[in-house]
Amino acid sequence: MSTPLIEMRDIEKHFGAVIALGGVSFDVNAGEVHCLLGDNGAGKSTFIKTMSGVHKPSKGTILIDGKEMNFKSPRDAMEVGIATVYQDLAMIPLMSVTRNFWMGNEPIKKFGPFSTMDFKKANEITMVEMKKMGINLREPGQAVGTLSGGERQTVAIARAVYFGAKLLILDEPTSALGVRQTANVLANVDRVRSQGIGVVFITHNVRHAMAVGDRFTVLNRGKTLGTAKRGEITPEELQDMMAGGQELATLEGSLGGTV
Amino acid sequence: MTDERIKQISKFRRAMIRPELGAIAGAILVFVFFMMIAGDSGMFSPKGIQNWTVVSAQFAIIAVGASLLMIAGEFDLSVGSMIGFAGIVIAILSVQWGWPVWAAIMTAFVVCIALGALNGFLVIKTGLPSFIVTLAFLYILRGMTIWLSITTTQKTIIGGVKQAAEGDWLAPLFGGTVLKGLFQWFADMGMLDTFTRGNRIGQPVVEGVPMLVVWALGLIIFGQWLLTKTRFGNWIFAVGGDPQAARYVGVPVNRVKMLMFMFTAFTATVFATAQVMEFGSAAADRGLLKEFEAIICVVIGGALLTGGYGSVVGAALGALIFGVVQQGLFFSGAESSLFRVFLGTILILAVILNTYIRRMITGER
Numbered sequence: 001m002s003t004p005l006i007e008m009r010d011i012e013k014h015f016g017a018v019i020a021l022g023g024v025s026f027d028v029n030a031g032e033v034h035c036l037l038g039d040n041g042a043g044k045s046t047f048i049k050t051m052s053g054v055h056k057p058s059k060g061t062i063l064i065d066g067k068e069m070n071f072k073s074p075r076d077a078m079e080v081g082i083a084t085v086y087q088d089l090a091m092i093p094l095m096s097v098t099r100n101f102w103m104g105n106e107p108i109k110k111f112g113p114f115s116t117m118d119f120k121k122a123n124e125i126t127m128v129e130m131k132k133m134g135i136n137l138r139e140p141g142q143a144v145g146t147l148s149g150g151e152r153q154t155v156a157i158a159r160a161v162y163f164g165a166k167l168l169i170l171d172e173p174t175s176a177l178g179v180r181q182t183a184n185v186l187a188n189v190d191r192v193r194s195q196g197i198g199v200v201f202i203t204h205n206v207r208h209a210m211a212v213g214d215r216f217t218v219l220n221r222g223k224t225l226g227t228a229k230r231g232e233i234t235p236e237e238l239q240d241m242m243a244g245g246q247e248l249a250t251l252e253g254s255l256g257g258t259v
Numbered sequence: 260m261t262d263e264r265i266k267q268i269s270k271f272r273r274a275m276i277r278p279e280l281g282a283i284a285g286a287i288l289v290f291v292f293f294m295m296i297a298g299d300s301g302m303f304s305p306k307g308i309q310n311w312t313v314v315s316a317q318f319a320i321i322a323v324g325a326s327l328l329m330i331a332g333e334f335d336l337s338v339g340s341m342i343g344f345a346g347i348v349i350a351i352l353s354v355q356w357g358w359p360v361w362a363a364i365m366t367a368f369v370v371c372i373a374l375g376a377l378n379g380f381l382v383i384k385t386g387l388p389s390f391i392v393t394l395a396f397l398y399i400l401r402g403m404t405i406w407l408s409i410t411t412t413q414k415t416i417i418g419g420v421k422q423a424a425e426g427d428w429l430a431p432l433f434g435g436t437v438l439k440g441l442f443q444w445f446a447d448m449g450m451l452d453t454f455t456r457g458n459r460i461g462q463p464v465v466e467g468v469p470m471l472v473v474w475a476l477g478l479i480i481f482g483q484w485l486l487t488k489t490r491f492g493n494w495i496f497a498v499g500g501d502p503q504a505a506r507y508v509g510v511p512v513n514r515v516k517m518l519m520f521m522f523t524a525f526t527a528t529v530f531a532t533a534q535v536m537e538f539g540s541a542a543a544d545r546g547l548l549k550e551f552e553a554i555i556c557v558v559i560g561g562a563l564l565t566g567g568y569g570s571v572v573g574a575a576l577g578a579l580i581f582g583v584v585q586q587g588l589f590f591s592g593a594e595s596s597l598f599r600v601f602l603g604t605i606l607i608l609a610v611i612l613n614t615y616i617r618r619m620i621t622g623e624r
């Protein structure tokens with residue numbers, strides 16, 4: 001097997017006395033969706049933040065294409081092609097789709113000593129990239145605030161892909177979305193994977209994970225409960241692992257199997 | 260995501276959703292109003308026009324700085340005190356210490372921009388609201404200004420700057436008048452009244468365009484261009500809209516904020532220098548309440564107090580409304596205290612309108 005895009009070895013993260021991560025290992029290959037599941041407070045967000053350079057791990061190693069890395073800032077992680085889409089921090093609602101899409105990477109046009117932002121190019125590319133993701137914008141100058149939650153996620157994903165992400169991390173992209181919008185985001189995750197990009201997909205929802213995942217890792221109280229390949233595990237087993245086994249089984253009985 | 264769900268909004272509504280809307284409407288209203296009640300008072304004679312243009316230009320200069328800073332998500336309440344401070348620095352250095360005026364002006368700029376940087380530095384490093392940090396500087400600078408003035412001259416007004424500026428190369432850039440030839444030509448062609456008595460007989464009543472107005476126009480054009488056309492402008496919006504989101508995509512948030520504090524200080528110093536050159540003196544109480552007047556201009560211009568949205572042209576229109584109303588009340592012989600009543604009222608109306616416009620943009624989410 002080829003070297004994974006990213007390999008995280010025995011990652012530990014302590015916040016004072018709190019051990020948020022107690023030795024988690026995880027890897028993602030190119031063109032693969034690796035789902036990270038776990039209950040609230042399991043450490044999923046903390047884990048991907050060490051991956052994207054927001055937190056420095058207390059212990060453990062991060063390998064990118066087999067080379068050891070030491071991220072000092074999100075910028076470092078971005079430079080090696082790691083893009084993260086955070087649920088609520090993805091977009092600025094008052095700014096246009098174009099301005100959001102190009103934020104931090106604005107295309108420049110020069111007139112002698114003056115350089116301006118090339119809005120013509122920026123608008124055209126934004127429209128095209130959004131269309132690829134199945135969103136027809138009314139106009140690129142439309143404020144992001146007028147988009148639905150799923151559409152905003154999609155703008156963020158399109159942006160990451162356009163700027164050459166090799167590894168795309170999505171932190172609970174579907175948790176606030178309705179059925180149709182979830183389907184659309186999942187379809188876009190699939191589209192991204194088919195371009196050879198590795199995806200880390202965080203979710204609480206086993207069905208969303210099952211819909212797109214190639215591998216599944218379950219975190220519980222800062223430790224992995226193991227990784228399974230698609231087809232090796234049933235949704236019920238995953239669900240049980242996430243909830244820490246027995247408790248949910250009894251709960252499920254009383255709720256008539258609706259959880 | 261389907262086409263039929265995208266409601267076509269009318270061209271009209273789209274044109275409505277812009278920060279300057281309220282200011283454009285307000286400016287038209289204010290002009291119509293004063294044409295009606297003060298049309299024959301000389302307010303719209305060449306001299307009258309010059310009068311309110313200069314007042315509006317003063318407001319506009321500091322409003323440009325305040326608008327960019329507010330869009331970047333911060334306030335500067337020390338602007339008024341800085342105006343007083345810069346003026347006193349220029350007067351002490353040139354009149355008391357006998358420095359050439361150009362050197363005094365340049366020193367004032369350097370010191371004030373450094374103070375702007377200090378404001379920015381403290382806001383960034385402490386994470387405190389700029390409201391508090393710059394409020395502290397409102398007091399510190401005002402106190403320093405009075406103290407400096409008293410200890411060096413035993414007075415709070417320092418005159419004699421005009422004489423000191425005689426023949427200086429930099430002073431006319433702030434206190435001079437341009438296009439004099441053109442205005443003389445207007446007068447010769449009979450399009451402009453001339454003095455009929457006194458030692459300026461034959462000269463036009465309006466000598467030319469004051470440099471103050473040139474500065475205002477230059478700053479408005481530069482500010483609007485920077486904000487809407489450049490990469491840096493996109494960063495200003497991003498930093499004010501959501502600093503964390505901006506930081507995650509690599510926007511140098513702290514640098515943008517710092518530069519905006521420095522630019523605001525720059526505009527305050529331009530204001531101060533032009534004022535000192537016009538009056539020929541500096542006074543320790545100059546610039547009182549200017550920080551709030553600048554903020555009101557910016558808000559009338561459609562900027563949101565929370566940052567991330569606004570317009571330089573809007574702020575300039577806010578300054579125009581300000582100038583026209585202040586001088587208009589004077590021309591129409593109204594009680595000048597009514598100006599403050601007007602200010603308070605228009606401020607509330609502007610904020611309500613802005614909130615409404617923001618809801619239209621963000622679709623109430």
Ligand SMILES: Nc1ncnc2c1ncn2[C@@H]1O[C@H](COP(=O)(O)OP(=O)(O)OP(=O)(O)O)[C@@H](O)[C@H]1O
Nearest residue numbers: 015018019020038039040041042043044045046047
């Ligand atoms: N900066 C921090 N300082 C202290 N403790 C932290 C910090 N960040 C996270 N934690 C703790 O680490 C644990 C894991 O949190 P984390 O946000 O990673 O969970 P999560 O799996 O993403 O949960 P959720 O599904 O609710 O998003 C929690 O107990 C949390 O309180």
Ligand SMILES: [Mg+2]
Nearest residue numbers: 044045046171
């Ligand atoms: Mg989380």
